[in-house]
Amino acid sequence: MGNPNVGKSVVFSRLTGANVIASNYPGTTVDYSKGRMRIDGEKVEIIDAPGTYSLEPTNRAEEVALKMFKEADIVINVIDATNLERNLYLTLQILERDKPVIIALNLWDETKHLGIHIDEKKLEEILGVPVVPTVALTGEGIKTLVSRIKEAKSAEHIKPTSDEARWIEIGSIIKKVEKVEHKHHTIYDIISEVTIKPVTGIPFAIIIIFAAFWLVRIIGENLINFLLDPFFEDIYKPIMMQLSKLLGSGFIHDMLIGQLINGEIDFTQSMGILTTGLYVPIALVLPYIIAFYFTLSILEDSGYLPRLATLVDNIFHKLGMHGHGIVPTFLGLGCNVPGALATRTLETRKQRFISATLLAIAIPCMAQTAMIFGALGKYGMRYIAIVFLVLITLYLIIGLILNKTVKGESPEIFLEVPPYHRPSIKAVSKKTWMRVRWFLGEAVPFLMVGVFLVNLLYFLGVLQWIGKLLMPLMSTLFGLPGEASTALIVGFLRKDLAVGMLLPLNMNPLQLVIAVTMLTIYFPCVATFTVLLKELGFKDMIKSTLIMISTAISIGFILRVIFFGIP
Amino acid sequence: MVDKMERQGIPLVDIPPGQKARIIHIVGGVGFKHRLNIMGIIEGKIIKIITRQPFRGPITIKVNGTSMTIGRGMAQKILVEVVK
Secondary structure (H helix, E strand, C coil): CCCCCHHHHHHHHHHCCCCEEEECCCCCCCEEEEEEECCEEEEEEEECCCCCCCCCCCCHHHHHHHHHHHHHHHHEEEHHHHHHHHHHHHHHHHHHCCCCCCEEEHHHHHHHHCEECCCHHHHHHHHCCCCEEECCCCCHHHHHHHHHHHHHECCCCCCCCCHHHHHHHHHHHHHHHHEEECCCCCHHHHHHHHCCHHHHHHHHHHHHHHHHHHHHHHHHHHHHHHHHHHHHHHHHHHHHHHHHHCCCCHHHHHHHHHHHHEECCEEEECCCCHHHHHHHHHHHHHHHHHHHHHHHHHHHHHCCCCHHHHHHHHHHHHCCHHHHHHHHHHHCCCCCCHHHHHHHHHHCCHHHHHHHHHHHHHHHHCCCCHHHHHHHHHHHHHHHHCCCCCCHHHHHHHHHHHHHCCCCCCCCCEEEEEECCCCHHHHHHHHHHHHHHHHHHHHHHHHHHHHHHHHHHHHHHHHHHHHHHHHHHHHHCCCCCCCHHHHHHCCCCCHHHHHHHHHCCCCHHHHHHHHHHHHHCCCCCCCHHHHHHHHCCCHHHHHHHHHHHHHHHHHHHHHHHHHHHHC | CCHHHHCEEEHCCCHHCCCCEEEEECCCCCHHHHHHHCCCCCCEEEEEEECCCCCCCCCEECCCCCCEEEHHHHHHCCEEECCC
């Protein structure tokens, strides 16, 4: 265990190799990973505890870290050698509790660039437990760490004390073991300052955000073009065509394969469970989820994310969240499901509620963006711009309103801004892989059940029936043809299907703008819905849903009045 | 008397970026103080103000070689004196 951002996970993955399971701590939403390693031929279990600054928890992740600490037989305390003073606070607390401890003095190589000299032997002597310098990124020192684990022991001479006394103790330890040469500003220091000062930081942030989206697009498109599309077209399609012939026509064929377009399966239009139902999540959405997670991991591991959170905190705090609210928003642009899962990182119920509701209303996922472009692209960028402008305005206005009306606390930002590190591709890839796997485990079962239920409702005609009931309202309230109601109701649960139903209605571009905007706002897809239900709980989800629907209706009406006048 | 003297000082929010300041007093409950203490924000410590975000945004400071961002409201409760 150790502070956040000290390379704990890299040390962990060095110790365990490939066999790692990411799981949820029972009864919480805190994730941790677990693996196995061998010490002298003996198999032991090793756990990567959530990062914490102390053993007196201030949030749920730290509570979990404390519980894990209590259950552990041996504690490997990972310390950032470039930041000894702050890290020693947790170390002293750990040593006060009489558990066998070994210390990994990580990021050892960086101390040299920074002109920091630490006498690790002296530190070992003072603390009374083994201290091993490591560079987890390259693997330096890891062997020594493993071989000395059995020397781990408790420090009997260190007794529990107060905050003040602990800091005084730390001060005296630092004086004995650490010498800092006159520090010249390193390039990292300069970049660090430039990227957090508003004048230079904001333009820089805009560049980084554009670069991030560019990277997402490159990764996503390449995965689709060179991996998934060839797989679906060349390998999967022939199998499905055989199945189609085997099934003949009828209910089961329509349910599993869907409609044949010109005698062929069209993965975007056939709409069967095994065709479009698998193609959209696996070949269209998953590549972008991978791309977004990968990009987020780079932003995190390089240390940029806390700076971005600092720069945007201002806006997000006024919307009832804080700077970290940008994470669910960013992920949500790929797919709302990982976005919804990321709302967990916010501290209070109020923050999570606002973040989730805004995500569902105003953040179009990749599939929705494709839908917006697909429906409006041929009429020109002007109409697409209207849709996005409406969404951005809604995000801000609804955020402001919810911040004022939702009960509960919205604590201020309080986070460490770690020094920049060069991210390791290996660690980033591993993190991405673990996140994607975790996402698949969390989301896919729900997605399957949801898609199945919706298809059932659709085939039983329930959705169409509700649509018919609402037909008379369409033209009065929203200036749309009556048939649009069915599309909107179906879109409650499947957006891809809804667009296909809107297009044959021969609407003019402005009508399409209204329909598409409403479709984006008023409901997330069924997968997001089920995940949000799990994250927010039944009561809050009902509230959130009511907000979504009333927003969609009001916006539809307002746009109608703006475009076509009062009915 | 001493206690009253200690309570004086300027809120951290009023210190311009680039300046250094010594923490004189932290206003607030035990929990709030403890949260700051863990991070090394403790009475007597010298901190450097790195930057302030505009429009009542958060403040970034450096303590013990660690930079951190804290909200305006919190910075309002940290009373300091300027160190040359």
